[in-house]
Amino acid sequence: MTRIVAALTGTxxxxxxxxxxxxxxxxxVLVLAIGFYLRGRANTGDDFFLAGREMTAWIAGLxxxxxxxxxxxxxxxxxxxxxYGILAxxxxxxxxxxxxxxLGLVMMPFYYISKTHSVPGYLKLRFGESSRAxxxxxxxxxxxxxxxxxxxxxxxxxxxxxxxxxNFSIWVSSITVAVYVTLGGLRSAIFNEVLQFILIWAxxxxxxxxxxxxxxxxxxxxxKVAQNASVEYTHLWSTLGSFRGNPMGIHWTGIVFGLGFxxxxxxxxxxxxxxxxxxxAKDLRAAKMAPVIGAAxxxxxxxxxxxPGLLGLAVLPWKLTGEATAVATGGHSYNEVLPLMLARxxxPGLLGLGVTALIAGFMSGMAGNVSAFSTVWTYDIYAAxxxxxxxxxxxxxxxxxxxxxxxxxxxxTAYLVMQFLSIMDYVQALFSFFVAPLFGTVILGMLWKRASxxxxxxxxxxxxxxxxxxxxxxxxxxxxxxxxxxxxxxRDMAENMYRGLWSWIICVVVTVVVSLLTKPKPESELTxxxxxxxxxxxxxxxxxxxxxAFWAAxxxxxxxxxxxxxx
Amino acid sequence: xxxxxxxxxxxxxxxxxxFDGVLIFGAGLYQLVHPPVAKVVLFDLHAGVWWGGLLxxxxxxxxxxYAPSHR
Numbered sequence: 001m002t003r004i005v006a007a008l009t010g011t012x013x014x015x016x017x018x019x020x021x022x023x024x025x026x027x028x029v030l031v032l033a034i035g036f037y038l039r040g041r042a043n044t045g046d047d048f049f050l051a052g053r054e055m056t057a058w059i060a061g062l063x064x065x066x067x068x069x070x071x072x073x074x075x076x077x078x079x080x081x082x083x084y085g086i087l088a089x090x091x092x093x094x095x096x097x098x099x100x101x102x103l104g105l106v107m108m109p110f111y112y113i114s115k116t117h118s119v120p121g122y123l124k125l126r127f128g129e130s131s132r133a134x135x136x137x138x139x140x141x142x143x144x145x146x147x148x149x150x151x152x153x154x155x156x157x158x159x160x161x162x163x164x165x166x167n168f169s170i171w172v173s174s175i176t177v178a179v180y181v182t183l184g185g186l187r188s189a190i191f192n193e194v195l196q197f198i199l200i201w202a203x204x205x206x207x208x209x210x211x212x213x214x215x216x217x218x219x220x221x222x223x224k225v226a227q228n229a230s231v232e233y234t235h236l237w238s239t240l241g242s243f244r245g246n247p248m249g250i251h252w253t254g255i256v257f258g259l260g261f262x263x264x265x266x267x268x269x270x271x272x273x274x275x276x277x278x279x280x281a282k283d284l285r286a287a288k289m290a291p292v293i294g295a296a297x298x299x300x301x302x303x304x305x306x307x308p309g310l311l312g313l314a315v316l317p318w319k320l321t322g323e324a325t326a327v328a329t330g331g332h333s334y335n336e337v338l339p340l341m342l343a344r345x346x347x348p349g350l351l352g353l354g355v356t357a358l359i360a361g362f363m364s365g366m367a368g369n370v371s372a373f374s375t376v377w378t379y380d381i382y383a384a385x386x387x388x389x390x391x392x393x394x395x396x397x398x399x400x401x402x403x404x405x406x407x408x409x410x411x412x413t414a415y416l417v418m419q420f421l422s423i424m425d426y427v428q429a430l431f432s433f434f435v436a437p438l439f440g441t442v443i444l445g446m447l448w449k450r451a452s453x454x455x456x457x458x459x460x461x462x463x464x465x466x467x468x469x470x471x472x473x474x475x476x477x478x479x480x481x482x483x484x485x486x487x488x489x490x491r492d493m494a495e496n497m498y499r500g501l502w503s504w505i506i507c508v509v510v511t512v513v514v515s516l517l518t519k520p521k522p523e524s525e526l527t528x529x530x531x532x533x534x535x536x537x538x539x540x541x542x543x544x545x546x547x548x549a550f551w552a553a554x555x556x557x558x559x560x561x562x563x564x565x566x567x
Numbered sequence: 568x569x570x571x572x573x574x575x576x577x578x579x580x581x582x583x584x585x586f587d588g589v590l591i592f593g594a595g596l597y598q599l600v601h602p603p604v605a606k607v608v609l610f611d612l613h614a615g616v617w618w619g620g621l622l623x624x625x626x627x628x629x630x631x632x633y634a635p636s637h638r
Contacts, residue, residue: 019594023587030583041573059576191576198580202587206618210609315608344608347598347615349591356587 013161013339020352027199027356028176031192031363035180038188045392048185048399049117049375051280059194060286061293064277065301066193069200070150070365074305074358075157078341079334081309082320084247085225085233086566087240088309089302094260097295097559099268101552103278104291107269109536110446111279112287113528118279118372119272119442120380126445126521126529127456129384134460135441136380138434139272140373144406147369148413154362155414161339162355170414173359177366178407181374182400186280189367193277196360203357204304207338210345211311224314233313236566243489250494251487258497262504266439273372284537288548295555299562312337316344366410373406374399433471436500437463440507447531448515449523455515463507470499574635581629588622591615 016024042048055063080088116122120139124132155169180188215221222234232239232246239245240252268274268291281287312320318331320340326333332340342354378399383390441460444451473480474495482488485498526533544550595615602610 017594019590023590026586027583030579034579038573187573191579194576195580195583199583199587202584202622206614210612210614213612214609345614347594347603347607347610349587349594349619350615353587353591 013336014343014351014355016162016352016355017348019348020355023349023352024356024359027360028172031180031195032176034191034195035183035188038184038191041187042183042185043393043396045117045395045399047187048396049378050276051185051187051190053280054282055190055277055280055286055290056282057286057289057293059190060278060281060290062197062297063190063193063280064274064290065294065297066197066200066364067274067277067368068365069197069301070361073365074200074204074361075335075338077305078309078312078338079336081306082312082337083309083334085229085313086236086306086310087246087248087250089236089306089566090255090259092298092302092306093236093559093563094255095264096268096298097555098260099264100291100295100298101555102265103269103275104288104295104548105552107442107446108278108287108291109284110529110531110534111275112281112284113534113536115528116279117379118376119270119275119438120376122529123441123445123456124380124384126526127441127451128453131441131453131457131460132380132384134457134464135434135438136376136384138464140376140381142434143273143369143373143376144409145413147366147373147406148410149417150362150365150369151410152414152417157339157358160336161358166418170411173363173366174407174411177363177370178404181367181371182403185399186276186371186375189371190277190280192367193364196364199353199360200357201304203353203355203360204308206350207341207345207354208303208307208311211308211315211341215311215314221310221314225310228313228319234310234566236563238567243487243494248494249489250497254485254494254497258494258501262436262439262500263497265443266435266500266504270438270442271435272376273368276372276375277368285539285542285546285548289551292548292551292555296551296558299555299559308341309337312341316340370403370406370410374402377402377406433464433467433503436504437467437507440504441511444508444511444515445530449526449530449532450515450520451511452515452518452520454518455511455513458514459507459509459511462510463503466506467499467503470502575633577629578633578635581626581631581633583626584622585626585630588619588624588626590619592619592623595619 041052044052046052077088077091111119111122114122114125116125118136120132120136123135151170151174152166154173155164155166158164158169159166180192184191212218212221215224225233230247237252240250240255243249243251278287278290281290316337320326320332320334320337321329323333323335325331326336339358342351346354378395382398382402383395387394437460440463441456444459445456470480470484474484479488481495484502485495487494523533528534539547539549592615595613595618598610599613599616
């Protein structure tokens, strides 16, 4: 992310007309109106933290996806596709679809039937208080920091794209999010996320449509990309046989096992930011269907993110460069490819909608962060460690206050990052330390009855510590890269993939060994938490077209076909 | 929909699409009649007109289908 931020200096890219500004202002008015309208429907803990558990599969599924579809994600991956070609699509397909389907079909029953409020809450039920405390404190801490970093980066994007003052962007967007989440809780966050999801598509979809018309279709686009960059830029798998055969410096084993298995499964199945949306589903079948619906839409996100980057390679009359070169020459960097394409095709009104899509993406990500923080703080830290027996109204009040405080900490982080840019990279690395081992702990907890409380805690701790250790090892001695990432040619992304893989393996091995040496929980305490000790409602009476497994199979087939087409 | 249920999110989405669509459609029509000096690429396709029109129609359908008066 530092690379995005470092590049964003210089003059504005886009000039908004009155019509554009009216569209942007109307968006802010509407999200606040939704928050005020829903304020009377967030009175109990279940209402405020779990949206009353009454969301349909569609709303939970779109919200699940929207919480992840931030503006920096849109701009960052469009930039990555300009820089690395279609390989960036792996983060949307193999890096998401299998994990989302696995969450829906395999893991959701345990999350949902256990009636937990959160992922750390599940760890408490399955492994005990120490595992919950470790997971909750790390999650809460990192979530508000990440929110602040995204806030600062987005404000900088607004400055470069629109010429807006950084302080104005930070305060206006944060206060808006704080107001509507504090008033309406998770229900308000989810409603706005669905609205934001639709606006993102409405604002961004024209770029690939008009871009493909200008380029002359997909085949002509491939030819132009091959001329301007390289033929490898439009192939997903055929260049991954060696680290040096592709622009990303990554091997297929890193993509399949590191990204496709560990990193992706860890994020999509255990990061409470996204899982919380599915926990709000109205029943188990909706909870299973929501990630399947999210996966179906996720497959098509590359159309509005990756394709604009490739189109930039084909049709832009100048070459985009890295940040340092762009700053030195006064040119444009990779990170500006999406706003450049927006300005290329969109006149008055359309430009406002495109900018609204970017703002909506940022706000949906921030609302996801603060609502997840508020839940974990209230239930897994405050109620667990400070005040165990308070009224429901007290915890709702704490939820509202922690939302405001979470936003204020995020704002503080944004200003801290403004002074010390390198903090961004450290915090992002810190976030990655916890995700992969957490997946090891949760998946063993759900699928293996013998996993003991001690095994869960020590496995999580060992996995996290080993991830930090590997990161520090490479920082101190760069030659260690050939051990951690299996090749000295590996780049940052490849290193992250392999570090995640090793830390997951260490977590699993330690959990298994310690579990075998310590006393497991009695089976009577595992009901609703573990496979083999939980009765999962049968779907035999449900028509085939209403079964999550059927639609998951459809999504899996489309996923396989897409990978073959773009091989 | 029972009276105590909240207004559907799809109604809010309808309002948003309708409002934005009408403005984009109007701006597109204005540019059709008064073409600007500095034109965007593929200006002749008049994307604002058909995209704004499409959003307006979708928004109107959602506003009617999920109107609170249907509760």
